[in-house]
Amino acid sequence: MKPFYILLCLFHLVIIPVESETEAQALLKWKESIVHANSISSWSLANSSDPCKWSGVTCSPTGYVVQIELHNTSINGTFENFDFFSLPNLTKLDLSNNLLHGTIPSTISMLTNLKFLNLGCNKLDGIIPPEIGSISELLDLRLNNNSFTGPIPFQLSWLQKVQYFDLSANHLNNTDYSQFSVMSSLSHLSLHHNKLRSPFPFIILQFANLSYLDISENHLTGPIPYSLAQNLPYLEYLNLSYNNFDREIPASFKSFSRLRELRLGSNNLTGGIPSILGSISRLRLLELFNNSLGGPLPSFFGQLKMLEHINLEGDGLNFELENSFQSESM
Numbered sequence: 001m002k003p004f005y006i007l008l009c010l011f012h013l014v015i016i017p018v019e020s021e022t023e024a025q026a027l028l029k030w031k032e033s034i035v036h037a038n039s040i041s042s043w044s045l046a047n048s049s050d051p052c053k054w055s056g057v058t059c060s061p062t063g064y065v066v067q068i069e070l071h072n073t074s075i076n077g078t079f080e081n082f083d084f085f086s087l088p089n090l091t092k093l094d095l096s097n098n099l100l101h102g103t104i105p106s107t108i109s110m111l112t113n114l115k116f117l118n119l120g121c122n123k124l125d126g127i128i129p130p131e132i133g134s135i136s137e138l139l140d141l142r143l144n145n146n147s148f149t150g151p152i153p154f155q156l157s158w159l160q161k162v163q164y165f166d167l168s169a170n171h172l173n174n175t176d177y178s179q180f181s182v183m184s185s186l187s188h189l190s191l192h193h194n195k196l197r198s199p200f201p202f203i204i205l206q207f208a209n210l211s212y213l214d215i216s217e218n219h220l221t222g223p224i225p226y227s228l229a230q231n232l233p234y235l236e237y238l239n240l241s242y243n244n245f246d247r248e249i250p251a252s253f254k255s256f257s258r259l260r261e262l263r264l265g266s267n268n269l270t271g272g273i274p275s276i277l278g279s280i281s282r283l284r285l286l287e288l289f290n291n292s293l294g295g296p297l298p299s300f301f302g303q304l305k306m307l308e309h310i311n312l313e314g315d316g317l318n319f320e321l322e323n324s325f326q327s328e329s330m
C-alpha cells in the first residue's frame with residue numbers, strides 16, 4: 001500500500017508538470033524579449049513553477065494554458081520569441097492596447113483551438129498572415145488600430161464561425177473580393193479607416209447575418225447597391241461615411257426594419273433626400289452631411305419617433321436638428 005502511494009505521488013509530481021513546464025518555458029522565453037515587463041513580473045519560476053498562477057494566464061482544469069489576457073499592460077515587444085507550438089490549448093489571446101510591434105508570424109496558425117484573437121491597438125505592421133484563415137474555431141478576430149499593409153487576405157473569409165471581425169484603422173488596400181467566401185456567421189464587420197479603393201465590395205451583400213457594418217473612411221466609389229436592405233435585413237448600424245459613393249440613396253432603404261443608425265455623410269450622393277427614409281421606423285440617427293443631395297427639405301421627420309440626431313449640413317439645405325430631450329454628440 002505504502003510504496004504504491006509513494007509511486008502515485010511521484011506520478012503526480014513528475015507527469016503533470018511536464019506540459020505546464022513546456023508552457024512555462026514558452027511564456028518565459030517570450031517575457032525575456034519584452035522591454036517593459038513590469039505587468040508580468042509574476043511570470044517567474046521563483047514565484048511559481050505553475051504558469052497557471054501567473055497574472056493574465058488562465059488554465060483548464062487539467063492544467064493547460066487556455067487564456068492569456070494582457071489588455072493595456074504597457075507590454076512592449078514582438079512575437080519573434082513567442083512559441084505558438086508550445087501553447088496548443090490556447091482559446092483566447094488578448095494582447096490589445098499595448099506596444100507590440102513587428103509582424104504576426106504565420107506560425108500563429110498553430111493555435112488551432114483559438115476562439116478569440118485580439119491584437120487591436122498595437123503597432124504591428126507587415127501583411128496580415130493568410131494562415132490566420134485556417135484557425136477554424138475563431139469566433140472573434142480584432143486586428144484594428146495597427147499598421148498592417150497589403151490586401152485583406154481572402155483566406156480570412158474561410159473563418160466560417162467568426163461573428164466579430166475588425167480590421168479597421170490600418171493601411172489595407174488593393175483587396176480582390178472575387179476570391180472571398182461567404183461568411184454566413186458574421187454579425188459585426190469593421191473595415192473603416194483603411195485604403196480600400198473599389199466599388200462597394202459585393203461579397204458583403206451575401207453576409208446575411210450582419211447587424212453592424214462600417215466601411216467608412218476608405219476610397220469606395222460608385223453607387224450604393226440597391227439590394228443592400230433586402231440582403232442584410234438584420235442591419236442595425238450602417239456607416240458608409242467619408243467615401244466617394246455617388247448616385248441616389250436607394251429607395252429600397254425603406255425595408256431596413258431594424259436600422260437605428262444611418263451614416264452616409266461626406267460622399268457624393270445626389271437626387272434629393274428621399275421621403276422613404278421616413279419608413280425606417282427605428283431610426284435614431286441620420287447623417288447625410290456633405291453630399292450633393294439638394295432638393296426640398298422633406299417633411300417625414302415627424303414619422304421618425306425614435307430620431308434623436310440628424311445632420312444634413314452642406315447638402316444645400318444647411319439644416320441641423322437635435323432632439324431637445326435626448327441629444328447625441330455625433
Ligand SMILES: *[C@@H]1O[C@H](CO)[C@@H](O)[C@H](O)[C@H]1NC(C)=O
Nearest residue numbers: 041042044047048053054055
Ligand atoms: C506571484 O504571482 C501571484 C499571482 O499573479 C502574484 O499575486 C504575486 O504577487 C506573485 N509574487 C511575486 C513574488 O511575484
Ligand SMILES: *[C@@H]1O[C@H](CO)[C@@H](O)[C@H](O)[C@H]1NC(C)=O
Nearest residue numbers: 071072073074096097098121
Ligand atoms: C490603460 O491603463 C492606464 C493605466 O495604466 C489607464 O490610465 C488607461 O485609461 C487605460 N486605457 C484603456 C484604453 O483602458
Ligand SMILES: *[C@@H]1O[C@H](CO)[C@@H](O)[C@H](O)[C@H]1NC(C)=O
Nearest residue numbers: 035036075076077078099101
Ligand atoms: C519599445 O521598445 C523599443 C525597443 O525595442 C523602443 O525603441 C521603443 O521606444 C519602446 N517604446 C516605448 C513607448 O517605450
Ligand SMILES: *[C@@H]1O[C@H](CO)[C@@H](O)[C@H](O)[C@H]1NC(C)=O
Nearest residue numbers: 060062064087088089090113
Ligand atoms: C491540449 O493539447 C494537447 C496537445 O495538443 C491535447 O492532447 C489535449 O487533448 C488538449 N487538452 C485540452 C483540454 O484541450
Ligand SMILES: *[C@@H]1O[C@H](CO)[C@@H](O)[C@H](O)[C@H]1NC(C)=O
Nearest residue numbers: 097121144145168169192193
Ligand atoms: C483607432 O483608430 C481610430 C481611427 O483612426 C481612432 O479614431 C481611434 O481613436 C483609435 N483608437 C485607439 C484606441 O487608438
Ligand SMILES: *[C@@H]1O[C@H](CO)[C@@H](O)[C@H](O)[C@H]1NC(C)=O
Nearest residue numbers: 149150151171172173174195
Ligand atoms: C498597397 O499597399 C502596399 C504597401 O503599402 C503598396 O506597396 C502598394 O503599392 C499598394 N497598392 C495599391 C494598389 O495602392
Ligand SMILES: *[C@@H]1O[C@H](CO)[C@@H](O)[C@H](O)[C@H]1NC(C)=O
Nearest residue numbers: 163184185186187209210211
Ligand atoms: C447571427 O449573429 C448573431 C449575433 O448578432 C449570432 O448570435 C448568431 O449565432 C448568428 N447566426 C448565425 C447563423 O451564425
Ligand SMILES: *[C@@H]1O[C@H](CO)[C@@H](O)[C@H](O)[C@H]1NC(C)=O
Nearest residue numbers: 192214216239241263265287
Ligand atoms: C462612422 O461615421 C462617422 C461619421 O458620422 C464617423 O465620425 C465615425 O467615426 C465612423 N466610425 C465609427 C467607428 O464610429
Ligand SMILES: *[C@@H]1O[C@H](CO)[C@@H](O)[C@H](O)[C@H]1NC(C)=O
Nearest residue numbers: 244246247267268269270292
Ligand atoms: C461627384 O459626382 C459627379 C457626377 O455625378 C462627378 O462629376 C464628380 O467628379 C464627383 N465628385 C467627386 C469628388 O468624386
Ligand SMILES: *[C@@H]1O[C@H](CO)[C@@H](O)[C@H](O)[C@H]1NC(C)=O
Nearest residue numbers: 265266267289290291313314
Ligand atoms: C466635406 O467634403 C470636403 C471634400 O469633399 C472636405 O474637405 C470637408 O472636410 C468635408 N466636410 C465635412 C464636415 O466633413
